Amino acid sequence: MKLKGTHRTVLFAFLILLTLGSTASARTTVYDGDIEEGEVYQLNNYIIEITDVFPEASTASYYVYERDKEIANGLLDINESFEFDFEDDGEVQMRLKSVHGGGVLPRATVEISISNYNIGDLYVSEVIESGHSGATFAGDPKLVIVKSVDKSEIEVGDVITVTVTARTTGNDVANKVLFTDPKQEHFILKETTYEVSTSIPKIDYGQSVPETLVYIYNLKATEAGTFDLRAVTATYTNSAGQTYQSSSNTPSITVSEGNKQIANVDSLMNVDLSSVGRNEKITSTVILKNTGSAPAQAVRLDIMVPEGMEYVGGDEGIETIGGNPRIYLETLQPNNDKEFRYILKAKEVGTYSINSELSYEYSNGVDAQNIKQNKEFASSRINVKEGKFDFLIKNPLYIIISAIILAVIGFQVYRRHREYRY
Amino acid sequence: MLNILVIGNGQCGNRILDSINRYAMGGGKSCNKLAKFYSKQRFKSHVETLAFNTAVNDLKEMKFTKAKDRVHIPHLHGVGANRNVGKQVFEESKEQIMRQIEERGNFDIAFVLTSASGGTGSSFTPLLVKEMKKRYDYPIYCVVVLPFREEGTLYLQNAAFSIRDIRQSGADGIILADNQYLKNIGGSIQDAYNGINDMIAERLLFLLDALDSEMMMVTDLGDFKTVMNGGAGLATIGFFRADKEMPVKTAIQNSLSPSGLLFSTNVYEEASRAMIIIKGDRKYLSIDDISTEIEKLSGAVGHVFKGIVVCNGEYPQILSLLTLESAHELEKLYHVAVQAIHYEKAKKQRVEEGVEMEKTFSQIEGLEPEY
Numbered sequence: 001m002k003l004k005g006t007h008r009t010v011l012f013a014f015l016i017l018l019t020l021g022s023t024a025s026a027r028t029t030v031y032d033g034d035i036e037e038g039e040v041y042q043l044n045n046y047i048i049e050i051t052d053v054f055p056e057a058s059t060a061s062y063y064v065y066e067r068d069k070e071i072a073n074g075l076l077d078i079n080e081s082f083e084f085d086f087e088d089d090g091e092v093q094m095r096l097k098s099v100h101g102g103g104v105l106p107r108a109t110v111e112i113s114i115s116n117y118n119i120g121d122l123y124v125s126e127v128i129e130s131g132h133s134g135a136t137f138a139g140d141p142k143l144v145i146v147k148s149v150d151k152s153e154i155e156v157g158d159v160i161t162v163t164v165t166a167r168t169t170g171n172d173v174a175n176k177v178l179f180t181d182p183k184q185e186h187f188i189l190k191e192t193t194y195e196v197s198t199s200i201p202k203i204d205y206g207q208s209v210p211e212t213l214v215y216i217y218n219l220k221a222t223e224a225g226t227f228d229l230r231a232v233t234a235t236y237t238n239s240a241g242q243t244y245q246s247s248s249n250t251p252s253i254t255v256s257e258g259n260k261q262i263a264n265v266d267s268l269m270n271v272d273l274s275s276v277g278r279n280e281k282i283t284s285t286v287i288l289k290n291t292g293s294a295p296a297q298a299v300r301l302d303i304m305v306p307e308g309m310e311y312v313g314g315d316e317g318i319e320t321i322g323g324n325p326r327i328y329l330e331t332l333q334p335n336n337d338k339e340f341r342y343i344l345k346a347k348e349v350g351t352y353s354i355n356s357e358l359s360y361e362y363s364n365g366v367d368a369q370n371i372k373q374n375k376e377f378a379s380s381r382i383n384v385k386e387g388k389f390d391f392l393i394k395n396p397l398y399i400i401i402s403a404i405i406l407a408v409i410g411f412q413v414y415r416r417h418r419e420y421r422y
Numbered sequence: 423m424l425n426i427l428v429i430g431n432g433q434c435g436n437r438i439l440d441s442i443n444r445y446a447m448g449g450g451k452s453c454n455k456l457a458k459f460y461s462k463q464r465f466k467s468h469v470e471t472l473a474f475n476t477a478v479n480d481l482k483e484m485k486f487t488k489a490k491d492r493v494h495i496p497h498l499h500g501v502g503a504n505r506n507v508g509k510q511v512f513e514e515s516k517e518q519i520m521r522q523i524e525e526r527g528n529f530d531i532a533f534v535l536t537s538a539s540g541g542t543g544s545s546f547t548p549l550l551v552k553e554m555k556k557r558y559d560y561p562i563y564c565v566v567v568l569p570f571r572e573e574g575t576l577y578l579q580n581a582a583f584s585i586r587d588i589r590q591s592g593a594d595g596i597i598l599a600d601n602q603y604l605k606n607i608g609g610s611i612q613d614a615y616n617g618i619n620d621m622i623a624e625r626l627l628f629l630l631d632a633l634d635s636e637m638m639m640v641t642d643l644g645d646f647k648t649v650m651n652g653g654a655g656l657a658t659i660g661f662f663r664a665d666k667e668m669p670v671k672t673a674i675q676n677s678l679s680p681s682g683l684l685f686s687t688n689v690y691e692e693a694s695r696a697m698i699i700i701k702g703d704r705k706y707l708s709i710d711d712i713s714t715e716i717e718k719l720s721g722a723v724g725h726v727f728k729g730i731v732v733c734n735g736e737y738p739q740i741l742s743l744l745t746l747e748s749a750h751e752l753e754k755l756y757h758v759a760v761q762a763i764h765y766e767k768a769k770k771q772r773v774e775e776g777v778e779m780e781k782t783f784s785q786i787e788g789l790e791p792e793y
């Protein structure tokens with residue numbers, strides 16, 4: 001019997017290989033051989049039992065079970081067949097090819113084929129010599145993962161405790177359970193109190209089986225808003241080695257601003273004149289003010305002097321980088337302001353505004369990293385008109401006339417000086 | 423147009439001359455130092471100015487007189503208040519001095535400004551006037567400044583002899599100004615000197631302008647000469663410039679009062695002839711007031727010439743020229759000067775007695791000490 005079984009297994013494997021990759025709709029023979037009276041053929045959770053073989057009548061009777069539930073029975077003549085639905089969309093057909101009475105027990109030669117089914121999904125396809133009682137069935141383990149939080153309404157910087165448990169509610173054990181808990185945006189992981197080992201070999205099912213503790217950890221909220229925690233997923237197999245996947249719920253957490261600190265630095269730039277003549281000077285006043293609640297650090301204001309203007313000089317705290325003034329403060333405390341003055345000279349006629357780029361960083365008291373801020377500002381418009389003496393450049397005649405007048409005056413002064421010098 | 427020559431001799435004469443040139447540039451006492459670069463003297467007449475001095479530093483101090491009009495007569499750095507040395511220097515440089523005058527052309531009248539007490543001015547002026555009278559026929563009047571009485575014996579005796587020499591030099595008249603009388607101007611010595619110089623300059627310039635002005639009532643050079651011919655050849659000038667609206671009568675009285683005169687005199691007792699020149703806006707010049715005051719003055723001094731110059735918008739300004747038949751103040755000066763001369767003489771005698779001391783020392787001549 002053993003040898004026969006081995007042959008059947010090899011044959012089964014061969015047939016599997018032959019039919020692997022075939023389309024689901026095609027009919028595939030999964031077994032063509034003998035089944036003794038009282039033996040069963042198991043296809044996954046389905047059992048085809050040959051209950052009686054009548055060599056004299058060339059008939060054989062059968063029962064079909066899904067697990068222990070009978071779903072069909074009948075009597076077949078030679079070359080007669082029957083079909084039953086298999087799992088979701090599959091259909092199994094068994095044809096009685098011949099009956100034999102020469103052995104200890106009569107046997108039937110049958111051909112079992114399956115259609116509209118992926119052969120690769122068959123995890124059991126064999127003759128069970130010990131009959132129906134000797135069949136082993138695989139269930140569908142349903143792993144229920146629960147992600148719970150101790151608080152659902154918190155403030156930025158508050159910590160919540162997340163607990164993840166799992167329980168199998170299906171009809172099979174879950175094997176090789178592997179949990180995955182993705183990183184959570186808007187939160188940082190403060191502390192992990194408990195974490196299940198890499199993979200749980202087996203989680204039993206049933207009401208009496210206690211929940212399995214998967215994770216306990218603390219998350220710290222870093223940003224205000226309403227966020228759904230990401231689901232914990234688990235992959236596992238049933239007793240037949242089929243792979244399953246489950247996801248947990250996604251608890252919603254509402255995070256309010258709360259005590260999160262912020263530095264808010266603004267730059268107010270004024271000029272003493274909105275209209276100047278060419279070559280005249282303008283004094284600009286810059287006030288850096290922190291209206292936030294946190295100290296601003298590394299406060300830097302780069303003032304972009306327009307091309308038609310020139311930086312002349314400024315207060316002690318202003319340095320010059322590439323011809324442009326820069327103001328740098330190590331720290332600007334909340335509700336503090338600093339005032340700086342600098343002078344520009346109008347070189348060319350035109351309308352200008354002085355742009356500036358402000359950058360600073362601060363700690364909001366929650367995040368580990370400082371928060372960096374960049375802002376841009378622009379002054380009111382400055383109209384540079386022609387200078388008092390620009391007309392001289394436009395019309396050199398004025399210069400000549402002026403030079404002549406000066407020369408005459410100079411000559412007169414010299415002449416008088418000579419007249420009166422003693 | 424009159425041709426007028428004004429000569430300043432010595433430090434005092436130079437300063438008054440410079441002050442005249444400054445006033446002539448406009449702006450009066452507050453004339454800007456730089457005015458010479460953009461302005462020029464505006465005399466009504468053709469006026470030539472000449473400054474003579476043996477001290478070059480005094481010439482350098484002058485700021486408003488052209489360099490060509492500043493003539494240095496080389497002799498160390500002055501004559502040291504010694505009139506004898508001054509006379510000698512003049513004689514040595516006479517041709518140089520006269521050539522300078524000659525080069526300036528011919529004139530209708532000349533004024534020589536000098537201190538009576540210094541070295542160069544007091545010694546040059548009599549000799550210069552004498553020489554000019556020999557060569558030219560125009561009248562020459564000297565404006566002579568008398569010293570502060572406490573300035574010292576040398577100055578006092580210089581003043582005494584200088585005034586006498588000027589009178590004898592042929593000068594057509596001497597207009598006196600007295601530092602002693604004017605020192606009530608106050609302030610520092612420098613301020614007093616500057617103030618005196620400015621007062622004299624302002625009066626002379628007023629006079630020069632008036633002699634060449636179109637007048638409502640005329641006085642001219644002829645009248646001036648007539649006035650100056652009167653009396654003892656001595657004269658002085660009074661002046662008053664109203665700085666607010668006031669009756670012309672009051673202005674005339676002020677010009678004849680001690681505060682208006684350059685020399686202390688009792689006008690109504692010592693004056694011989696007078697010339698009153700009145701300038702101002704027509705509305706201030708009441709003919710009745712003027713006549714009343716002139717009559718009052720002429721009743722005391724004899725003849726009074728009057729001239730009126732109308733200047734729109736100006737308050738009354740009065741210049742009074744008075745010749746004196748006697749000068750009590752001058753007599754007092756000579757009295758003090760005589761004392762000074764005696765004092766200097768006694769001092770010289772004491773020095774001579776010092777020669778006797780030489781005899782005392784000569785007793786040990788040829789002897790050596792023995793130890």
